[in-house]
Amino acid sequence: MWSTLHSKLRFSSGKRLNSTFRASEIVIDLTNNPKTMPALDETLIFGKKTTDHLFSVDWDAKRGWHTPQITPYQPLVLDPTSSCFHYGTECFEGMKAYRTATGKVLLFRPEMNVRRLRKSAAALALPDFDGEEFLQCIRKFVDIDRRWVPNKKGYSMYIRPTMIGTHQQLGVTKPGKAKLFIVNALVGPYFPTGFKPVALYCDEARVRAWPGGVGDKKVGGNYGPGIAYTDEINKLGYQQLLWLVNENVTEVGTMNFFVLWKNKEGETELITAPLDSTILEGVTRDSILALTKEWSEFKVSERSFTIHELTEAIEQGRVIEAFGAGTACIVCPVKKIFYKGKDYEIPMKLGNSGLLTKRLLDHVLSIQYGEIQHPWSYQVDY
Amino acid sequence: MWSTLHSKLRFSSGKRLNSTFRASEIVIDLTNNPKTMPALDETLIFGKKTTDHLFSVDWDAKRGWHTPQITPYQPLVLDPTSSCFHYGTECFEGMKAYRTATGKVLLFRPEMNVRRLRKSAAALALPDFDGEEFLQCIRKFVDIDRRWVPNKKGYSMYIRPTMIGTHQQLGVTKPGKAKLFIVNALVGPYFPTGFKPVALYCDEARVRAWPGGVGDKKVGGNYGPGIAYTDEINKLGYQQLLWLVNENVTEVGTMNFFVLWKNKEGETELITAPLDSTILEGVTRDSILALTKEWSEFKVSERSFTIHELTEAIEQGRVIEAFGAGTACIVCPVKKIFYKGKDYEIPMKLGNSGLLTKRLLDHVLSIQYGEIQHPWSYQVDY
Numbered sequence: 001m002w003s004t005l006h007s008k009l010r011f012s013s014g015k016r017l018n019s020t021f022r023a024s025e026i027v028i029d030l031t032n033n034p035k036t037m038p039a040l041d042e043t044l045i046f047g048k049k050t051t052d053h054l055f056s057v058d059w060d061a062k063r064g065w066h067t068p069q070i071t072p073y074q075p076l077v078l079d080p081t082s083s084c085f086h087y088g089t090e091c092f093e094g095m096k097a098y099r100t101a102t103g104k105v106l107l108f109r110p111e112m113n114v115r116r117l118r119k120s121a122a123a124l125a126l127p128d129f130d131g132e133e134f135l136q137c138i139r140k141f142v143d144i145d146r147r148w149v150p151n152k153k154g155y156s157m158y159i160r161p162t163m164i165g166t167h168q169q170l171g172v173t174k175p176g177k178a179k180l181f182i183v184n185a186l187v188g189p190y191f192p193t194g195f196k197p198v199a200l201y202c203d204e205a206r207v208r209a210w211p212g213g214v215g216d217k218k219v220g221g222n223y224g225p226g227i228a229y230t231d232e233i234n235k236l237g238y239q240q241l242l243w244l245v246n247e248n249v250t251e252v253g254t255m256n257f258f259v260l261w262k263n264k265e266g267e268t269e270l271i272t273a274p275l276d277s278t279i280l281e282g283v284t285r286d287s288i289l290a291l292t293k294e295w296s297e298f299k300v301s302e303r304s305f306t307i308h309e310l311t312e313a314i315e316q317g318r319v320i321e322a323f324g325a326g327t328a329c330i331v332c333p334v335k336k337i338f339y340k341g342k343d344y345e346i347p348m349k350l351g352n353s354g355l356l357t358k359r360l361l362d363h364v365l366s367i368q369y370g371e372i373q374h375p376w377s378y379q380v381d382y
Numbered sequence: 383m384w385s386t387l388h389s390k391l392r393f394s395s396g397k398r399l400n401s402t403f404r405a406s407e408i409v410i411d412l413t414n415n416p417k418t419m420p421a422l423d424e425t426l427i428f429g430k431k432t433t434d435h436l437f438s439v440d441w442d443a444k445r446g447w448h449t450p451q452i453t454p455y456q457p458l459v460l461d462p463t464s465s466c467f468h469y470g471t472e473c474f475e476g477m478k479a480y481r482t483a484t485g486k487v488l489l490f491r492p493e494m495n496v497r498r499l500r501k502s503a504a505a506l507a508l509p510d511f512d513g514e515e516f517l518q519c520i521r522k523f524v525d526i527d528r529r530w531v532p533n534k535k536g537y538s539m540y541i542r543p544t545m546i547g548t549h550q551q552l553g554v555t556k557p558g559k560a561k562l563f564i565v566n567a568l569v570g571p572y573f574p575t576g577f578k579p580v581a582l583y584c585d586e587a588r589v590r591a592w593p594g595g596v597g598d599k600k601v602g603g604n605y606g607p608g609i610a611y612t613d614e615i616n617k618l619g620y621q622q623l624l625w626l627v628n629e630n631v632t633e634v635g636t637m638n639f640f641v642l643w644k645n646k647e648g649e650t651e652l653i654t655a656p657l658d659s660t661i662l663e664g665v666t667r668d669s670i671l672a673l674t675k676e677w678s679e680f681k682v683s684e685r686s687f688t689i690h691e692l693t694e695a696i697e698q699g700r701v702i703e704a705f706g707a708g709t710a711c712i713v714c715p716v717k718k719i720f721y722k723g724k725d726y727e728i729p730m731k732l733g734n735s736g737l738l739t740k741r742l743l744d745h746v747l748s749i750q751y752g753e754i755q756h757p758w759s760y761q762v763d764y
Contacts, residue, residue, distance in 0.1 A: 045551065045553070046552065046553040047463065047551045047553045048551050048552075050462075073462075075459045075460055075462070076460055076461075076462050076467075078457055079457055079458075080432075080436060080455075080458050080544070080563055081429065081432060081542075084466070084467060085458075085472055085544055085602070086474050086542075086544060086602055087602050087606050087609065088470045088472065088602030088603040088604070088607075089602075089609070090468065090470065090602075090606070092467075092468050122610065123606075123607055124606040124607065125606075125609045125613050158552065160463075162462070162468060165606075169428070169429045170429025170476075170540065170542055171427070171428040171429045171710075172605055172608070172609060172635075174609055174613050175609075181462055183462045183463055183552070185463070185552055206594055207593065207594030207595050210589060210595065211589065212586065212587055212588055212589030213589050213607065214607045219470070219606060220466075220467075220468055220469050220470030220472075220602065220603060220606075221601070221603015221604065221606060223468070223469035223471075223554055224469050224470035224471045224472070224506040224547075224602075224603060225470075225601070225603070226554070227469065227471070227506065227507045227555065227556055227557075228505055230556075231556050
């Protein structure tokens with residue numbers, strides 16, 4: 001036991017290096033000026049209305065993790081040479097807290113977000129921590145901000161754990177300092193007035209991820225260039241990019257991508273790209289795969305498929321529906337795909353979405369809001 | 383004239399949008415507490431010793447550019463939802479100010495850095511500005527910090543222009559706010575005790591850039607993953623990664639890469655990868671190409687070459703020398719390359735570098751420190 005412990009800890013000038021922070025050690029300083037709660041309506045902009053508090057914990061290479069803190073919401077004060085401003089040493093997660101009809105607060109598979117954040121941090125040489133301890137920190141922090149978890153279906157409190165390098169040195173070097181923080185924000189339904197299907201633009205000249213890179217990690221550098229590319233295609237009347245790796249269809253905008261089609265063998269198949277290191281390991285993606293496999297109503301496949309297979313299937317009338325999947329929207333119907341000068345229209349049985357898209361939305365929401373008892377629900381309440 | 387002007391400006395609630403800031407409008411607040419100058423010796427760590435002042439100018443989508451400011455050096459105070467912490471909306475430049483023997487302060491081809499920063503910003507949907515105005519801001523700022531430009535050859539004041547997205551919203555969206563700032567730092571020679579040649583590790587499983595990405599831009603997201611990869615190979619006894627795109631040799635660590643060899647046709651040739659969008663448009667790279675072309679002593683080529691061509695040439699004794707090139711080191715000798723289980727040793731005529739490597743270092747330094755009159759020198763002094 002001791003030898004195991006000893007190998008896990010390092011010593012520096014006689015002081016123990018803290019290889020993790022602990023939820024039991026959080027120092028809490030509650031706000032004296034609680035913010036006014038915004039109206040729960042369509043005016044709520046995603047990720048603008050932050051809550052009353054901020055969770056943060058610092059790390060440095062000498063001491064390890066410091067004491068975690070929950071403070072009144074406040075700005076970050078950072079030296080301009082901090083590595084997060086220069087070298088993209090930053091990673092994040094997105095998850096939500098939901099209010100059940102009986103007033104309980106639930107998270108949805110939060111352990112998956114915690115696991116992915118640790119992977120993303122490793123990809124940037126940022127420090128690791130104990131996942132269960134961080135989950136308990138999230139739980140505590142959500143509980144403290146629980147008045148912000150709205151009592152209205154479709155609304156929720158978005159949780160954004162983020163880790164940044166705060167090392168103060170302009171040399172490109174392994175971060176010797178870091179900060180892990182969590183921001184909470186009140187958010188409404190992604191589609192407040194019902195699904196708004198998106199038009200996709202597919203162009204192999206704009207590439208998000210590639211084998212050997214970090215496209216499967218939730219790191220800042222994967223997003224900035226996509227914002228600029230998306231801005232260009234917005235001007236052409238398309239909302240999101242359909243990303244390819246070589247000719248394989250991978251993601252759409254910042255979401256995973258699913259197609260329900262009759263495949264060449266005539267089987268009804270729900271297909272999405274495999275976890276080959278070029279796509280994000282989406283929690284919603286994983287949930288959709290698990291649910292549809294459980295239903296056993298059609299074939300469910302994680303395998304590569306090309307843009308040519310997809311456009312051919314659309315032309316042959318074999319595509320039943322297509323949608324993006326992510327935490328913000330759960331599912332987002334796709335109405336058409338532009339590729340090499342041509343728009344390929346995708347059917348939508350319900351007018352603004354396909355049947356499966358709507359069914360998945362309703363089913364996942366039912367789990368998230370506790371209408372269905374499910375092992376994926378994680379209760380925040382103590 | 384008016385129509386040109388009109389097309390360049392946009393109007394918002396009757397107020398002009400400032401499409402650029404202007405050097406003549408800088409508001410200057412000098413420090414009352416000048417820092418103590420560190421010793422000019424080997425203890426100086428690259429990019430740690432920042433100077434007395436900070437240049438900054440904010441931008442927002444409604445007003446455009448605000449008034450630029452030079453203030454005492456201070457931390458940045460930013461909302462935790464600022465996009466630079468989450469989506470890698472950050473780009474930067476690196477350049478240096480040199481003191482001549484007669485006390486003048488010179489920059490080296492600064493217009494190239496300004497041009498590249500504007501390209502990097504565009505790749506992240508960050509705002510543009512007038513390049514000449516920014517160059518005049520840099521000049522003013524360097525002049526104010528001029529006591530930090532050391533009177534000792536090899537030492538210089540490093541200048542780090544940086545632009546970050548400061549948009550406060552967790553949605554992945556085009557930055558509506560940004561901050562452009564400049565940090566200056568006292569730096570010593572990259573190799574204080576003479577060249578330390580580096581050993582390279584080449585592994586196609588670790589990829590820095592790819593066609594259709596932003597590997598040719600100086601954006602934060604290109605660096606973080608490289609730090610983690612480099613940390614892994616450091617543990618194996620290698621200092622830098624030799625990056626490939628497919629099988630083509632592209633960059634080394636954060637530098638461009640040059641090989642002087644006898645090519646298959648028996649010609650002496652200096653070769654470096656072409657500007658094909660996967661490598662950084664290095665200022666030092668461009669300068670080395672221009673100088674060696676002017677010398678006309680050997681063939682100078684910008685073209686793709688594979689790792690197999692390179693290792694074959696080393697095995698056949700055709701490689702004369704190899705080096706990285708960048709602003710920090712100017713040139714950095716390469717002593718060996720690990721590839722597929724084998725170390726390939728590269729000759730070094732001078733023991734710790736090749737003849738051309740040393741000659742280029744001396745020549746570029748002579749221009750930078752004003753020992754040679756050269757059109758690349760840009761005088762800061764008013």
